Every structure is written in C-alpha cells, then in structure tokens.
Amino acid sequence: MAMIEFKGKNFEIDEDGFLLKFEDWGPEWAEYVKESEGISEITEAHQQILDFLQDYYKKNGIAPMVRILSKSTGYKLKQIYELFPSGPGKGACKMAGLPKPTGCV
Amino acid sequence: MAFVSSGYNPAKPMENRITDIGPRHFSEFLPPVIAKNKGKWLWHEIVEPGLLMHKAEGGDEVYTVRCGGARLMSVGHVRALCAIADKFCGGHLRFTTRNNIEFMVETLEEAKKLKEYLNAQKFDGGSHKFPVGGTGAGITNIVHTQGWVHCHTPATDASGTVKVVLDELFEEFGQMRMPAQVRISMACCLNMCGAVHCSDIAILGYHRKPPIIDHEWLDNLCEIPLAVAACPVGAIRPTKKEIVTEKGETKTVNTVAIKNERCMFCGNCYTMCPSLPLSDQTGDGLVIMAGGKVSNRISNPKFSKVVVAFIPNEPPRWPTLAKTIRQIVEAYASDARKYERVGDWAERIGWERFFEKTGLEFSEHMIDDFRDPAYYTWRQTTNFKF
Numbered sequence: 001m002a003m004i005e006f007k008g009k010n011f012e013i014d015e016d017g018f019l020l021k022f023e024d025w026g027p028e029w030a031e032y033v034k035e036s037e038g039i040s041e042i043t044e045a046h047q048q049i050l051d052f053l054q055d056y057y058k059k060n061g062i063a064p065m066v067r068i069l070s071k072s073t074g075y076k077l078k079q080i081y082e083l084f085p086s087g088p089g090k091g092a093c094k095m096a097g098l099p100k101p102t103g104c105v
Numbered sequence: 106m107a108f109v110s111s112g113y114n115p116a117k118p119m120e121n122r123i124t125d126i127g128p129r130h131f132s133e134f135l136p137p138v139i140a141k142n143k144g145k146w147l148w149h150e151i152v153e154p155g156l157l158m159h160k161a162e163g164g165d166e167v168y169t170v171r172c173g174g175a176r177l178m179s180v181g182h183v184r185a186l187c188a189i190a191d192k193f194c195g196g197h198l199r200f201t202t203r204n205n206i207e208f209m210v211e212t213l214e215e216a217k218k219l220k221e222y223l224n225a226q227k228f229d230g231g232s233h234k235f236p237v238g239g240t241g242a243g244i245t246n247i248v249h250t251q252g253w254v255h256c257h258t259p260a261t262d263a264s265g266t267v268k269v270v271l272d273e274l275f276e277e278f279g280q281m282r283m284p285a286q287v288r289i290s291m292a293c294c295l296n297m298c299g300a301v302h303c304s305d306i307a308i309l310g311y312h313r314k315p316p317i318i319d320h321e322w323l324d325n326l327c328e329i330p331l332a333v334a335a336c337p338v339g340a341i342r343p344t345k346k347e348i349v350t351e352k353g354e355t356k357t358v359n360t361v362a363i364k365n366e367r368c369m370f371c372g373n374c375y376t377m378c379p380s381l382p383l384s385d386q387t388g389d390g391l392v393i394m395a396g397g398k399v400s401n402r403i404s405n406p407k408f409s410k411v412v413v414a415f416i417p418n419e420p421p422r423w424p425t426l427a428k429t430i431r432q433i434v435e436a437y438a439s440d441a442r443k444y445e446r447v448g449d450w451a452e453r454i455g456w457e458r459f460f461e462k463t464g465l466e467f468s469e470h471m472i473d474d475f476r477d478p479a480y481y482t483w484r485q486t487t488n489f490k491f
Contacts, residue, residue: 021325038118061359062328085119099326102377104296 006032016090018100022057025097033095038085046083046095049073053096063089063098136197136209138167154279155237156216168216169207172223172235173246173271173278176204177254177264185226185234193219203246203288205239238279242286244434245278247271248300249291252310258372259293260310260389261418266426267291270308273427274434284441284450287434288398294372300399305447306433307394307409308426312370314388315340315363316381320348324359327378332361335377337475340367391416391426395433395459396448407448412459414470429465436463457490 001020004011009028012020017036019029030042030050039046052073056064066088070076075083084091089101114120132140142161149159157169175182186206190198193215199207208223210216226234239245247270250256252263270289277283290304294312301307323329333341344362349355361381363374370388375381393416397409412433416425433447440462441450451459460467473479 020322057328060330062330099328102327102331102379104376 004032014100016094016100018094019097022097022099025054029097030095037091037095039083039091039095043083045075045079049075049080049083049088049092050096053092053098057096057098063093063101134197134199136167136195138165138211139209141165142167151241151281152213152216154243154281155240156220157240158213166211168210168213170210170216170219170223170237171201171205171207171239172237173233173239174200174204174206174235175264175268176246176249182234189219189223189235193222201239201246203239203248205246206235236275236278241281242283243277243279243281244274244283244287244289247289247291248304250293250298252293256293258296258376258384260312260372260384261293261391262420263291263293265420266308266391266423269423269427270430273431277434283434283438285444285446287437287447289430296372296376301394301397302408303397303399303406304409305395305398306430307397308430309392309394310389311392311415312372312383312385312389313415314370314383314385315365315368316372316375316383318361318363319380319382320346320358320360321350323361323378323380326380329359329361329378332374332378332381335373336368337371337373338367338369340364340369341374387417390418391423393426393429393433396446396451398446398448403444404446404449404452407452409448410451410456411471412463412465414468432465433463455490 002013002015004013007028009026011024011029011032014020017033019025034040034042049069052069053063056062056068056072064072066077069080069088077088080088080092084095086094089105093101135143142163142165145162147160147162149157152158152168155171157171159167159169161167186198187196190196190208194208194210197209199209201207208219210219220237223235223237224233228234247267249263249267250259252259252261252265254262254264270291271278277287287306288300288304289306289308290300291308292299292301293310295309297309301309329343333343335341341361341363344360345357346360346362347355347357370383372383375383391413392411393413394409395412397407398404399406413429416423416429419425437447437450440454441447445453454462473482
C-alpha cells in the first residue's frame with residue numbers, strides 16, 4: 001500500500017486513494033483529496049456533509065445510506081453530486097476518511 | 106505509451122462534460138429490410154441449423170445466420186465481425202441475449218454462402234472463429250460471468266469452464282436433435298450473475314471453507330455491521346479481540362467472529378468486507394444444477410435444482426465437469442419427450458428417476474435445509490418410485 005505525504009502529514013492509502021485507517025484522518029486529508037475529486041475549495045456545504053459522514057460512521061460503524069445522508073443534511077442527491085462530482089461514495093466518503101464502499105458497486 | 110489527451114481537461118473536470126445521453130437508439134442500426142418491416146412479421150422458420158427465415162406481410166424475407174461467440178472478445182475479433190458484416194450484410198449485425206452473433210441477409214443463397222464462409226474461419230489453434238448454429242432444439246451458447254479474468258469473489262473460472270463444456274458439446278450447437286432447446290449457464294460464485302438459477306443445466310462456482318479473518322485490518326477496511334448483516338445464516342457476530350500486528354505490537358481491535366459450523370461458505374461477507382477472503386485452491390469447485398427455465402411454455406418458469414454437490418476445479422480442461430454435463434445431456438436427450446425441457450422431464454419422471462437415469466449420486470447436500478421453505482422441498486406423499 002502506498003504512503004503519501006501532504007503538508008507534513010503522512011497518509012497510508014489504497015490504489016483507489018481511500019484512507020486505510022480512519023483514525024489517521026486530519027483536515028489535511030480533505031485538502032489532499034479535493035483535487036483528485038474535482039473540488040476546488042471545501043465550502044461550508046462540503047464540510048457539513050463530511051462532518052455528518054464522520055459522525056455517522058463513528059456512531060454506527062457504517063456509512064449512511066444515501067437517503068439518510070440526504071434527509072439528515074438536507075442536500076438532495078443532485079446537490080450532493082454538485083458538491084462532490086464523483087458522488088457520495090467515491091467523493092464524499094473518500095474525503096471524510098471512511099472505508100471504501102464494498103459490494104457490487 | 107506516452108500520454109495522449111482526449112481533450113478532457115483534468116483542471117476543469119466539469120467543463121464540456123456530456124452526461125445522461127443514454128444508449129444510441131436501436132433504430133439507427135437496423136438493416137433496411139428490418140427497418141422497413143418492423144412490426145409486420147408474419148411467420149418464421151428454421152431453414153437449417155443456425156439459419157432462420159422471417160417472412161413479412163409485404164412478402165419481404167430476411168435470413169438470419171447465427172454463429173457462436175466467445176463473449177470475451179478482442180477488438181481484432183470484433184473488427185473481423187465487422188469485416189464480415191461489411192462484405193455480406195451492408196455493414197449490419199447484431200448480438201443475441203446469449204451472446205451469439207447474428208448476420209442478416211435478404212436471400213437464401215447469400216445466407217448459405219455466408220454460413221459456409223463463417224464455418225470455414227478458424228483461429229491458429231484450430232478452433233472455429235464463427236461456428237454456425239444455436240437455433241432450435243439444440244444446445245446454444247453458455248451465458249457466463251467473469252471468473253478469474255476479472256472478478257475478486259469467484260470460486261472457479263468462467264471462460265475456461267465454458268470453453269471446456271462447449272468443446273464437449275460442440276456438435277450439438279450445429280444440430281437440433283434435443284427434445285427442446287437446452288440452456289446451459291455458468292456463474293463463478295453464488296452471486297449467480299446471469300442465468301444459473303433458471304437454466305436447464307447450470308454450472309456454479311462453490312466454496313467449501315469458511316473465510317479467513319484478517320483481524321488486523323478488518324475494522325479499518327470494513328463497515329463491521331454490513332459484514333454481520335451480509336450473512337444469511339447469522340454466523341458472523343461483532344467482537345473485540347487482542348491481536349499482535351504484523352509489526353509486533355499488541356492491541357485490541359474491533360473485529361468479527363465467525364461460527365465455522367454455521368458458515369455455508371457463500372462468500373457474501375467477503376463481498377462486503379475485504380478482510381474476509383475465502384477462496385481456496387482445493388476447497389473451491391463446482392456445483393451442477395438442473396431443471397430451470399424462464400419461459401411460460403406449457404409449464405411455469407422453474408428454478409434449477411442442485412444435482413451434483415461438488416466437482417473439483419481441474420484447470421485447464423475440467424474433465425470431470427465435461428463428463429458430468431455430457432452425462433446429463435445424453436440421459437435427457439434419449440429419454441425426454443418432444444418439447445420437454447430438462448425440468449419438465451425431471452418433474453414428470455420424478456427426481457429419483459432423474460438421478461437413476463443420469464447416473465448421478467444423490468447425497469445429503471441436495472436436501473434443502475435453508476429456513477422454513479426447506480420443508481416444502483421434502484416429500485409429503487407416499488407417491489414415489491423404488
């Protein structure tokens with residue numbers, strides 16, 4: 001697995017660019033990821049979704065279903081895609097430091 | 106190769122982005138005779154194996170030559186198909202729902218010439234490139250999956266096993282001597298992508314060992330509740346465990362525990378969680394199922410039933426698999442009545458006769474033990490044959 005360095009911080013990542021360990025997450029991680037995910041600047045809306053994903057993961061041990069993410073944050077799926085062009089899984093979850101989505105994706 | 110840009114600008118990924126345009130409309134690709142007579146077909150016949158004729162209201166005819174395809178194809182092969190379509194069919198061709206290739210022409214002479222041409226094409230190793238057949242009551246292409254070519258959960262290979270079985274049954278592809286068409290399908294794990302659950306004969310990749318748990322990584326890579334919920338028999342539960350990591354540190358991690366005696370090796374938990382791999386060279390192999398169908402012709406659609414509990418993986422030629430499939434096909438072909446699918450035949454003569462006539466061994470593995478519905482698969486009657 002690859003080790004990358006960004007702003008003096010080290011992150012261990014897989015071939016898809018997901019963080020291997022949630023506890024390694026820091027604000028630098030989001031900064032590092034945003035470029036590859038087509039995001040120029042992390043806005044308040046981005047941050048709100050990232051915070052919700054992290055809280056939900058810490059509390060429940062899973063990423064929320066898309067409907068839960070929408071309902072809890074108030075962002076429709078369309079708006080989530082506007083914020084994260086790769087979508088809630090590959091975009092938002094990666095940036096929030098959650099594990100890679102699995103199953104038949 | 107050096108990087109060549111398509112014009113996409115990674116600095117502005119959303120600029121000039123075309124999306125949600127869907128597939129091309131099929132009408133753009135119709136041969137003229139099909140476009141002209143769409144919705145006006147009167148009747149059809151199978152002129153000879155691999156060659157169909159459709160008659161339209163106005164008297165137009167279209168002749169369809171069907172040939173086998175390996176499904177997994179190179180661009181070179183697709184170009185060869187295009188070259189044939191250009192030469193004989195005005196540049197038109199189609200693929201069937203079982204991944205055969207169909208070329209359409211307007212006269213019988215052209216069709217016969219095309220058939221002869223297709224049957225003459227060979228790969229360097231001697232295999233037919235475009236064997237003609239797959240029509241009527243024969244054995245057509247095998248619907249199959251990715252196997253070791255591309256998937257990460259297979260218990261066997263798809264392309265390999267399919268090549269083996271179609272080599273074994275090759276002469277049936279170009280003939281129509283079965284009681285009804287025989288659909289053979291293949292899936293490399295019991296996710297059953299494709300048609301194994303509803304085919305006359307089905308080949309299914311099967312594991313026989315429980316997952317190996319990578320405790321050190323499980324909580325990092327997996328959403329533990331999803332792995333727990335992935336199990337159809339409740340064999341997985343969350344737990345904490347003290348482990349020594351690869352680097353030699355001792356720590357307590359969140360992980361799962363699997364009751365091996367409850368696990369039936371479905372592999373669903375590995376689909377959800379990369380830290381639970383279970384594939385195993387000697388454990389993995391094949392299950393054969395039989396008697397499924399999707400059509401409503403006479404009898405309702407049926408699921409296929411397990412008839413062989415395990416055949417080992419024997420790459421590259423899987424001889425036991427080839428022999429067993431041949432055994433089932435021969436017993437069915439010689440005993441079933443006209444129009445009877447494999448499932449119709451087995452249900453008419455009774456499954457105890459199916460096992461007798463095919464020479465397959467019946468074991469406890471065939472007896473359903475999955476939840477309440479298992480009961481309905483047992484025999485609540487004294488009607489059986491000795």
